[in-house]
Amino acid sequence: MLQRQVPAWVSHNLLDPGQAEDGSPVATCASEETLFPCHLLTVRVVRMKNVRQADIVSQPDCFVSLWLPTASHERLRTRTISNCPNPEWNETFNFQIQTQVKNVLELSVCDEDTVTPDDHLLTVLYDLTKLCFRKKTYMKFPLNPEGMEELEVEFLLEESPSAPEALITNGVLVSRQVSCLEVHAESRRHKKHGKMKDLLVTVKESFEHTQRVSHCPNPACFHYPKYFQPQMHVEMPKQQWSCGLCCCAHKNDPVCQPLDCLPEGQAVTLPVNENCEVQMTSTPCSQPLDVRLGFSLCQAELEFLQKRKVVVAEALKQVLQLEEDLQEDEVPLIAIMATGGGTRSMTAMYGHLLGLQKLNILDCASYITGLSGATWTMATLYSDPEWSSKNLEPTIFEVRRHVVKDKMPALFPDQLCKFQEELQQRSQEGYKVTFTDFWGLLIEACLGDERNECKLSEQRAALCRGQNPLPIYLTINVKDDVSNQDFREWCEFSPYEVGLQKYGAYIPSELFGSEFFMGRLMKRIPESRICYMLGLWSSIFSLNLLDAWNLSHTSEEFFHRWTRERVHDIEDEPLLPEIPKCDANALDTTVVIPASWLSNTFRTILTHRAFVSEFHNFLLGLQLHTEYLQSSEFSKWKDTVLDGFPNQLTQSVNHLCLLDTAFFVNSSYPPLLRPERKVDLIIHLNYCAGSQTKPMRQTCEYCTVQNIPFPEYTLQDEENNLKECYLMENSQESDAPTVLFFPLINDTFQKYKAPGVERSPEEMEQGQVDIYGPKTPYATKELTYTEAAFDKLVKLSEYNILNNKDKLLQALRLVVEKKKRLKSQCPP
Known part of the structure; x- marks a missing residue:
């Protein structure tokens, strides 16, 4: 590890009021409560x-x-x-x-x-x-x-x-005033042998909806929007009272009580019948929101970036052989962006990272983003808080052992029984268990020896000193009755937060999966183990027939x-x-x-997702601001037909339906294109099957339509004869990042075992790597490789990085010079 000296511009007071002592983010809103009539x-x-x-x-x-x-x-x-x-x-x-x-x-x-x-x-x-x-x-x-x-x-x-009503808003979402109603039952007459059974109490507008209220000291609580004009309905089940030898069965009509007229904080008694009554008290729910409404980065990430700049500045000084230290506003933000591709992407990513590590460029990166199979690599690496400062070769050797092993024992009856027991436990915790949860357990069994207790939030330990790049995992939120071409929303996961960037709504990562209402935590559910997140991030089984058609055809008419x-x-x-x-x-x-009925039936068949991942929606209950469509933050990611139909957007559904991003665009660019992150250089590591340029072309087209600064697509003439590396920039747009594009191809590696070192005739076979041929061992569906196939892919990926050292250094110099140029143009 490099010996680092802390520059003078680094703040020593790194614990912000928006960050807890353990490094976890504390929800802070973009706006305080404001009264509106x-x-x-x-x-x-x-x-x-x-x-x-x-x-x-x-x-x-x-x-x-x-x-x-x-x-x-x-x-x-x-x-x-x-x-x-x-x-x-x-x-x-x-x-x-x-x-x-x-x-x-x-x-x-x-x-x-x-x-x-x-x-x-x-x-x-x-x-x-x-x-x-x-x-x-x-x-x-x-x-x-x-x-x-x-x-x-x-x-x-x-x-x-x-x-007037107290509202909190970020200009896109609005959290309305919530009241908490406490209800408990009381007996109006005491019978020697009588026992009062539970009452059924319903507040339709509340999060809880219906609860059984018993004669006990602990009241039932209902959380409801104060200005929805809610009503409480109390219903008595049959055989309400039983005593001795007789059984008095009767059922009355439900008792109804409007809640908007209840005095705040005062107990009110409501007679139900001659035998029982309910006591109720309504109070304002005044605790701060647990959902962070805001488009800025959370305080924990800002603090991480401040620490990471120290590492990046020192690494750039050494790599570029700079004579002077970089000032704080001269340090570029560099990201590594990986695509999906199953075991192929996991394996090749190790080779790429090993190459970047050998060039000391890995320490220059502040972010790593990935989806699908690339997340398998990222999750494994971040189980070690010091991974980027250690030689990656022992880690790669351990991964090799799991990739080449027989995967059939993971499907043996005893193992399947263990899976079933764990999924039952997960269901009891409050999760909606789907096939992707089984897929996550299968990934864990195939890529490890034992149960992995790590969780996403625990990866903060790898960021506490800025010692590693910040990992961001990407999925898309879809609807279970439409194509992802008609509706999708980017959903990003980091060790700090999980959020939907279109809405500017984020929750601490340890709360993902818990139940929320109107921005407040209602029921905390234990955080998922990382294997379930891997199943979610690579949910390759969530495709519906219409998605499959869209992937294979250009016409959707x-x-x-x-x-x-x-x-x-x-x-x-x-x-x-x-x-x-x-x-x-x-x-x-x-x-x-x-x-028509026929069309609806046809639609159901085409759009049904049998294995989609479903998690409790943390936007539930929140409403859209009257000018949400005019918000520049929302408009940046507004790209589907349903964005103009506010009653059908995500805040109104109980569950998020999360899908592998590769079903739309096989890249993890969106988190890096948020203007709040201001990424200067993106190292694009491509692992997709088929066309190597398709994710880049799709990203360029998407950014053009969305008016997001990005380099223009210039690879039309190169698609059939690709080089190992391309430097792409947009000189007309100062906010556009520079992109260094690495397609996964076998070019000069066929004749060179290392940069400038030719292969002997006996070594030529080691350079023959069939990545995309009809008999390739690296097909996306393959979970198992031979030792030779694994080694070839790792060495090819490492070689492609090392062989393009000059391009990497050129890109680093460009972004450093750009930062200095922009600094000189800014008024003091």
Whole structure:
């Protein structure tokens, strides 16, 4: 290890208030609580004209359902008007809304059926941002201009007598005020032989929903958004009281109690019947958020980077033979980016890292990102807090032993029984067990000798002094009923935090898998062992048929025609011309026509994910800010059709569905492209099968569409005759990182066993490495290699790094000079 001297610019007070003594990050929000008034919304569903027929047998029996998930989880509905193509309801519904969140009212027109399920004819999505305050807005929605089909609705937005609501927001997500309701049952008369059974208490708007409340000192707790106008329902099961020889069985209607009128902090008694009552107390939930809402890096990562700069500055001084120390603002941020590829990527990555270590360039990197098989390498290395300062060759030799061993014992009945017992324990802890959990246990058995107790958060020990690069593992969050081309979101994992960068929402890594509501921890579940994370990060079994089609074909038109609902925007000018549109940022009014039964069946078959990884959603309950689409941070990663449909985004679902990133783009660039990280140089280590340039081309195209600074793609003419290394930069964009691209190819290694050292005739066979041929031993599906195949791939990867030392040094000099140039251009 190099003897390092600490430069004068390094701060010695490295423990920040945002960091605990053990190095774990403490959730800090981008904004403090701010009070905002609530408003009363009145919706009058007036009438509908020329309703389309769901069938040719009868006239429609029409009703309208209303759903406003930002104000209530309950769907309201009008009465049904039978056999009428022009129904008139004139029914009024009231909501209490918060205008700081994006409120989109869904008006669904349905045809009621008595025998079969109701026919869903259409849904109108109306952004309430368009409403003007204190003025009635009378809307006539033209649903089908050709058929003169119209829906008429009247809106009125007024002040609410309720007190202002305390909100926390980062400009994309909003955490609303939460109250905690404590409930316990009391007996109103004591019977000598009587015993009161549990009551069923339900608060639909709460996180807990329904609980059994017993006659005991410990109350049941319900956490609910204060301004959702919630109600508590108390239900008594049958045979509530039993005494002696007789059994008195009776069942009354549920007792209902509105909660928005309860005085804060005061106990209230609610009689249930003549025999029992419930005591309830509602108090504000005032503890700070456990979800960090903010787009900046967490304090722990900032402190790590400060420490890592010391290592990087000294390494660059030696590698580039600089005469003077680099100043703090002259130290570039360098990252190693690895792609997926199963055992091939795991093995080749060891060779690449060994080469970088021999050139002392490994100490120049501040980040390592990976996905799929590359995470197997990263997780193994970070089990040793000092791995990058030790010779990697003994570690590679140990990995070799596991790669070449027989994998069949991992599938023997006794081993499968152990897997089953552990998965049952995992289920009891509160996880939703899936096939990817079994896959994680299988990886552990194939790549190790015994159970590995390490966890992701424990990798902080490898970062406490900045002694290793910070590892970041990447997946995508998808939906289980659509293609990942229609919806996906980057989800990054580090030893400090797990987060969805589009929303600016992060939790400490040890809390991933626990249950959250409105940004607060509700139920802590033990942190997963690292093997389960490996199964998640390389969940190769989560593909659905539509994903497979998208991977193998460029045209999606045929399948989308049959699997998507018909969505089109409509004109929604109010009938009262003196009322202007009050918000130019409002979403267009949209009509959604459900697909046919045949299309829905086809869609289910194509989009079903049998083995997707599901974890409790830490965004549950949070709502989108009214201007979330205008947020530059959200827009940077807004890239799918559902981003403009706030009611369908991630904050409304119970579970995250996490997928191997390789099913979209086989690269782990996104964490490094966050502007908060400002990475200067990315060393791209490629391990994908097939086209070596495809991940680079896809990343360039993605960044162009998303307006993310990145080098232009310049390898079209090189795709069939690749070199070992390419230096890519964008001189027109100062914020664009420099990229050093290493495709996994066998070029000069065939004739040279080391840079400048030719092979003898007897050694020529060692240079023949069939990486992608039809009989290659390195196919992605292969978990086992021969010793010779393993050694060849490691030596090839190491050679490709060592043979391009000049390119690596050139790239390092470029980014150091760029940092100095930018520094000189900045005013003092």
